Amino acid sequence: MKKILTTPIQNEELEQLTAGDVVYLNGYLVTCRDMPHRRLVELGQKLPVDLAGLAIFHAGPIVVKEDDGWKMISIGPTTSMRMEKFEKEFIAETGVKLIVGKGGMGPNTVEGCQTYKAVHAVFPGGCAVLAATEVEEIERVEWLELGMPEALWVCRVKEFGPLIISIDTKGNNLFETNKVLFNEKKVPIVKEICSQVKFIK
Amino acid sequence: MNKEAKIQAMTEIMTKFTSYMGKHLPDDVTAKLKELREQEDSYLAKVVYDSMTENQELANQLNRPCCQDTGVVQYFVKVGSQFPLLAEVQDILRTAALEATKEAPLRHNAVQIFEEKNTGTNTGERIPWINWEIIPNEKGINIEVYMAGGGCSLPGQGKTLMPAAGYEGVVEFVFDVMTSYGINACPPLLVGIGIGGSIDVAAELSKKALFRPLGVRHSNSRGAEMERLMEKGLNDLGLGPQGLSGKNSVMGVHMETAARHPSTISVAVSIGCWAHRKGNIQINEDMTYEITSHRGVTL
DSSP states (O other), rough: OOOOSSSSSHHHHHTTOOTTTTEEEEEEEEEEOOOOHHHHSSSSOOSSSTTTOOOOOOOOEEEEEEETTEEEEEBBBBGGGHHHHHHHHHHHHHOOOOOEEEEEOOHHHHHHHHTTTTTTEEETTOOHHHHHEEEEEEEEEEEEEEEEEEEEEEEEEEEEEEEEEEETTOOOOOHHHHHHHHHOOOOHHHHHHHOOOOOOO | OOHHHHHHOOOOHHHHHHHTTSSSSHHHHHHHHHHHHHHHHHHHHHHHHHHHHHHHHHHHTTTTTSSSSOOOOOEEEEETTTTTTTHHHHHHHHHHHHHHHHHHHHHOOOOOOOOOOBBBSSSSTBBBBEEEEEEEOOOEEEEEEEEEEHHHHHEEEEEEEOOGGGHHHHHHHHHHHHHHGGGHHHHHEEEEEEESSHHHHHHHHHGGEEEEETTOOOHHHHHHHHHHHHHHHHHHOOOOOOOOSSSSSSSEEEEHHHHHHOTEEEEEEEOOOSSEOOOOOOEEEOEEESSSTTOOOOO
């Protein structure tokens, strides 16, 4: 059975999740990537959307304007690590509960997730049409002057996922754990290949 | 067909092709992903591959860009010196990028340097990027269209090594890039490696390596063997789809090379994500065309 989170998300629900779990989302998901993070954390500007209990998506979509609003065409995750510099303060300031993106994030986000009870999850990168079909409606857009990718698109989503929990509230970081394993494996592999490419003699 | 009609015909072909290749993966990539998917047995790897397959089906069905990041459009052109529209190619490709942006639609990805404004058209200073090769005495044109998202452009880097570092230094560099940045670039990846005597040469070749059809090896036997070794080695790391760990890491490793200076070995890496959107089209002087990357497709 699908495990579904619904906004506003409660701390207790998040505390039951462990890195590697797969969940889906019902409710509000707001796109938020480089520029709004910078504006809030570095420039001290107030976000025009109240994110308390909601989810953000590190994503810059393709949308088209229709008579009575906007239509989601294609929306997939962007590299979350770009927001690492800001995410801890961002969580503290906004009360956001679920951060969806791609790839891992670092120690700042882990600390933010642990302290303020939030999780980071991965939506499979490049699966942007799949994600778009899980957006029921774009309710509004803010900061459109930043351009299509950077604007805050307020989306109502239904069973949005799969979302693979990569950072939980307990300090686990799936990608960092994997990275250590990959680096351990790398050493003997590289040594073996190097022994076979000594072409300069 | 007079010249005006030819310009119009080529503009239409390139607009449609730019739009098409942003929605459909090339045949070799689709086949490779299927092969890699069948080797996975872990739950997370399968969840991800299933989403990828479902996504490509939805993109076909709904006629939409399969990944939202349709990149900054690039055209790698091999144009015959006798191609009748040689002087018009640049304008035609610029118009094609502009029109495809509206038609597909593609995401707006051209941000002007210093002004730091997104032009909203996918055209801007030197964009779409056009790389030129002139083929003497040929009458047609071959165009590789490429859309790389930010995610797989981010790992792109290069380094100029001293000869003492040897080809071993090349291997170490590639593996370091892959374990530090590859995870976030949407694996399974295509790894393009350029080797030459200076960094610009290596960088250009690393990008061109991404256009070689999957499964075709470097023409030099040592080059081919080095590709095989690195491909196996990277797969043994087991980055898996999306870096969540699995049986494989890459769709392939391609090297392109140029003779180097005795004192330097420059190496550069360009990465293609699993949604590797490359498209190859051959247009003849009479404006008939053949799409080699997506067989059987007419625009």
